[in-house]
Amino acid sequence: MPSDTLTPDAAARESGASSVVIVGAGFAGLTLARQLSRRHAVTLLDRRNYHLFQPLLYQVVVGAISPGEIGVAVRGQLRHRPNVRSLEAEVFDFDAVGRILNCGAAGGAAFSLTYDTLVVATGMQDHYFGHDDWAVHAPALKTLGGGLRMRARLLGALEAAEAAAARGAPSEEVERLMSVVAVGGGPTGVELAGAIAELSRTAMAGEFRYLDPDDLRIELVEGEPALLNGFAPRLQKHALRGLERLGVNVRLGTMVRAVDADGVTLAGPDGEMRRAAAVVFWAAGVRPTELAGAVAAAYGITPERDGRLAVDGRLALAGHPEVHVLGDIAAYVDPRHGRLPGVAPVAKQQGAFVARLLDDRTRAPFRYRDWGRMAVIGRFDAVAEILGIRLSGRLAWLVWALAHIAYLVGFDRKLRVMVSWGWRFVLGRYAARLITEAR
């Protein structure tokens, strides 16, 4: 039983402001909170105190950029929005009839919250397809904490390999420490594998006395017959060739059978094989956070097979126009683009759309404006489809770099990331190769 009920400020109530509660400070939630007019008394809830620019999280793993360059305190982004309050809290469940959320605050105390409009935009979590015990051996890239642990594991394995080689340990031991397996050939897996290959080629060269950085064996495992599902075949092939040129061993049509402390068991076109590896990363699947299930239960909705929640043209639940679901957990079928993917531009546009909707600035249904998609492979190499134009190589890389810097929140973050990339891409230096976590 919650101990306190939190209502909008009395002042806001008297002025007739409607109460909007947003759950999740990702791209959708933060965009919405920043764009809603002062007619609304807004509460933005998130389990963490920071908004994460997830598209660059894989660069934290290789030490190319620091957490502070892609994480930004939510509170600081709402400085000039006096109608928005930001609270670090976890949402447990909903009372659809009373329009109440039940939450646990930072510090542990329970409280509840009333709303006129509810917006749920809590995003995705890792999905191991019934093998949650793999998580400890194959961490996934969804949170900053996870990224830092992956960084510690990768850099720690290289340190251990150098020490093992120095004292003349058996070659199998050194090989296992120098083996990395990335599972999942979507943009995250491709970018992660490419970044690790670049790290070993440039930053690591000349820094080890017993290891040749080229000894680092990187496997990229994908169940489908091609990388980057959804990209044009020409770009898929470019990505494959680019990764192979960097020394990544790409295994297509290959499934993961087992993951344990010593490595992975794979099943591919050539049958089953065992790969001893000290570093295994998981980028093979995501599913909606638990809260999507709680929303479905409370509002009498049946989730889609993948756990997402169907929304109408107003991005609201059927029969519940006061409940909006945005971003990755929303299953929205766009008239032109079909079912929308779980990417940052969709989430941002949906947040901005609901701000217009709640401020009566639009009545038209949501339409996704698809600028395209891209994935970086290595230094000065990427693939991109921008407004139907297919680019690969240097030009695609330039578009990728400019787009990501433009999307970063805050001028100081743009400047920092540019400094980091200058050092990394021009000089091959990685600024943040620190092992600060347990491995």
Add this chain to the structure above:
Amino acid sequence: MPSDTLTPDAAARESGASSVVIVGAGFAGLTLARQLSRRHAVTLLDRRNYHLFQPLLYQVVVGAISPGEIGVAVRGQLRHRPNVRSLEAEVFDFDAVGRILNCGAAGGAAFSLTYDTLVVATGMQDHYFGHDDWAVHAPALKTLGGGLRMRARLLGALEAAEAAAARGAPSEEVERLMSVVAVGGGPTGVELAGAIAELSRTAMAGEFRYLDPDDLRIELVEGEPALLNGFAPRLQKHALRGLERLGVNVRLGTMVRAVDADGVTLAGPDGEMRRAAAVVFWAAGVRPTELAGAVAAAYGITPERDGRLAVDGRLALAGHPEVHVLGDIAAYVDPRHGRLPGVAPVAKQQGAFVARLLDDRTRAPFRYRDWGRMAVIGRFDAVAEILGIRLSGRLAWLVWALAHIAYLVGFDRKLRVMVSWGWRFVLGRYAARLITEAR
């Protein structure tokens, strides 16, 4: 029993290189490793993979700078030093007769190492004066991991206080969450207390809806009758007034009697008092790392009362000219300056001195060149004694900022810290206010 014995490269041996083993990649050890000529086959051991610019660690706690701005991968600093190998390892003990170190490598395997010259420069650890149980409630500022945990605790308490105030929790609960106690009035405690006060005054202003940042109660507790022991009385008074102007409650002549999960018990001029506080930081004492004791035991030395090891003019142990002890754990009495303090300039000069000594570029005993000391209080306010000239206020702050940027390793780090400071000191923004750790 170690499984492997690690010797210098055969090639280095044949060329007649002497084997120098350096334990600790702090200011002394890293300076020495970088300056030794190629006549020496050098092994640099550290438990961590990074060198830490400790003088700015307190700024990580308030989110003003990122770990990557003050931590630098040791390996990257030795890129152009092929005669130096860097290994992540922990040293357990020494065999003085056989000139052997016994170590545990990253990854856990034991190995041993032979040396012609041994250099021990492992620095200090926290000291709770017989109350190690206080450590969990009052973390100390010696490692990057500790600084990140302190950041999570400080920022987490403010988040919890906002949530508590929003749901109308009792005022004592909010007050406890908004209470910070820093123990120790040396430079670390002064700088930490001032930085927290600045954070609440500038960055926090306008970001909370239920809390006035001035409600943050900061106590700085010092047992002596003055802050900044060793500074001129005029500068001590300037620091005291500066902190009080920032709202810090400075308690001089006050001892800590107890630290627990709810706060601290203090005993001062007005008797014993209890202070409920969610955030307690320890900056009251340091002692040599355990390895100093292992050195003393192996080489038949009696440590000083504070645990440091006495060294002669060559910074070597009496009777063991092949064993040098540098930096904070060395007890060296300088002919002009008396017993040297445990500060970065002493460590750097000692590292450079031993490099000259081992390369036969000097025979004179070590002489410390004392440029002075400084401590920052707040934005554009510091105290400094430079070559006997006493400065306070803006000019001292400028000298402090320039000196610290000059001392940072690497041009990119200098640039990053300047960007961070520009944002912080000019705009009052804190770039890295992320809670990434458990609290």
